[in-house]
Each structure stands twice: as structure tokens, then as C-alpha cells.
Amino acid sequence: MCVGSAGTGKTTIVKALYGAAMSRGESVSIIDPNGALGGFFPNDLDAYLWDRIAHKKSGLLVLDDADSYVPKIAGKDSPWRQIWLRNRHLKTDVLVSARRPASLDPLMLSNCDKLFVFATSRADRPGIKRLEEIAPGITIPTEPYRFIAWSPKTLTGDAQHGLVHRAGGFSLDQEGDE
Ligand SMILES: Nc1ncnc2c1ncn2[C@@H]1O[C@H](COP(=O)(O)OP(=O)(O)OP(=O)(O)O)[C@@H](O)[C@H]1O
Numbered sequence: 326m327c328v329g330s331a332g333t334g335k336t337t338i339v340k341a342l343y344g345a346a347m348s349r350g351e352s353v354s355i356i357d358p359n360g361a362l363g364g365f366f367p368n369d370l371d372a373y374l375w376d377r378i379a380h381k382k383s384g385l386l387v388l389d390d391a392d393s394y395v396p397k398i399a400g401k402d403s404p405w406r407q408i409w410l411r412n413r414h415l416k417t418d419v420l421v422s423a424r425r426p427a428s429l430d431p432l433m434l435s436n437c438d439k440l441f442v443f444a445t446s447r448a449d450r451p452g453i454k455r456l457e458e459i460a461p462g463i464t465i466p467t468e469p470y471r472f473i474a475w476s477p478k479t480l481t482g483d484a485q486h487g488l489v490h491r492a493g494g495f496s497l498d499q500e501g502d503e
């Protein structure tokens with residue numbers, strides 16, 4: 326999961342992560358509302374997801390710029406609920422990028438293995454509050470292209486600082502962020 330304001334480097338890291346999955350031979354499906362990644366956007370996204378679930382389609386599901394189409398709260402009958410709760414069972418990994426942490430489904434966040442936090446606009450106070458709740462003690466970056474990688478499931482801090490590169494890809498600092 327990558328969150329941060331516009332232009333901070335989320336899609337750059339998303340590309341690097343799914344590129345690595347592709348080179349491991351995994352199947353990768355890219356939901357890409359702006360077409361920036363050469364992915365697609367289904368006419369009926371719920372139907373697309375139900376179909377994946379029904380066929381137990383494995384591999385990586387990339388959801389770039391998710392704010393506009395991932396519901397804030399997945400209803401009881403929503404395929405999203407299955408995606409967040411049953412992805413391990415379905416052998417699907419999900420890679421999400423979004424600008425506004427305040428709009429993210431708590432179910433998704435509590436099931437998220439790794440969070441990449443980029444600079445978040447000070448104007449988005451609810452979003453910042455939300456990030457501080459999920460990742461107590463981390464320092465949200467203030468500059469673009471810098472991020473903190475953190476596992477929300479780990480209670481003790483083992484956050485890492487990182488930087489995305491203009492040419493693509495990213496690097497992680499060796500030191501932790503305790
Ligand atoms: N270290 C860097 N220095 C300069 N430019 C960079 C660096 N890293 C990435 N960029 C460039 O910054 C631009 C924005 O990056 P990117 O598209 O990854 O941001 P984003 O967070 O996905 O933005 P959006 O929210 O608009 O989708 C891209 O053109 C990217 O190549």
C-alpha cells in the first residue's frame with residue numbers, strides 16, 4: 326500500500342514492485358484509471374473482481390490511484406471485502422496506491438502487510454491523523470520521493486526510510502526509524 330500526495334513517487338514505486346513480480350514470473354493485472362501504466366479499467370469493476378474471486382485467479386492485482394474507485398468501506402456483499410480479507414487464500418497479492426489516506430477502507434489497512442508512506446499534504450489533516458493512528462511514532466516525510474516503509478502488523482517499529490529514483494526504482498536506507 327502506497328499513500329501520499331500527488332506527484333510524490335507512488336506510481337514509481339508501484340512500477341518497481343510489480344516489475345519485480347513480473348520478472349519472478351507472476352501474473353500481474355493492472356487497474357489503472359489514467360492509463361499511465363498501460364493497464365486497464367474494467368467497465369464493471371465489481372463484476373471483474375467477482376470473476377477473479379470465482380476463478381481464484383492468483384497473482385498480483387495492482388490498483389493504482391485507488392481513491393476514485395476503491396470504496397471507503399466495503400459493504401458486506403462487496404467483492405472488495407473478499408479481496409481484503411481473503412487475498413491470501415485466493416493467492417492474490419494486492420498493491421494499492423492512493424493520495425488520501427482518510428479515504429481508505431480500515432479493513433484494507435488492517436490487512437495490509439507493508440505501507441509506504443510518502444509526503445502527505447498538510448491540508449489533509451484527517452489523512453495525517455489516520456496515518457498517525459496506523460503508524461504511531463513514524464515521521465511522515467515532507468519532501469517528495471522520500472518514503473517510510475512500515476509494516477502495520479508489526480507493533481515494534483522497524484520502519485525504513487527510502488527514496489524513489491527519477492529513472493525508476495527505489496532504494497532503502499539501512500537504518501531503522503525508531
Ligand atoms: N527522485 C526523483 N527526482 C525527481 N523526479 C522524480 C523522482 N522520483 C520520481 N520522479 C518523477 O516524479 C513524477 C511523479 O512521480 P509518480 O508518478 O511516481 O508520483 P505519484 O505519487 O504516483 O503521483 P500521482 O498521485 O499524481 O499519481 C514522475 O514523473 C517521476 O518520474
Ligand SMILES: [Mg+2]
Pocket residue numbers: 335336337389390422
Ligand atoms: Mg501515480
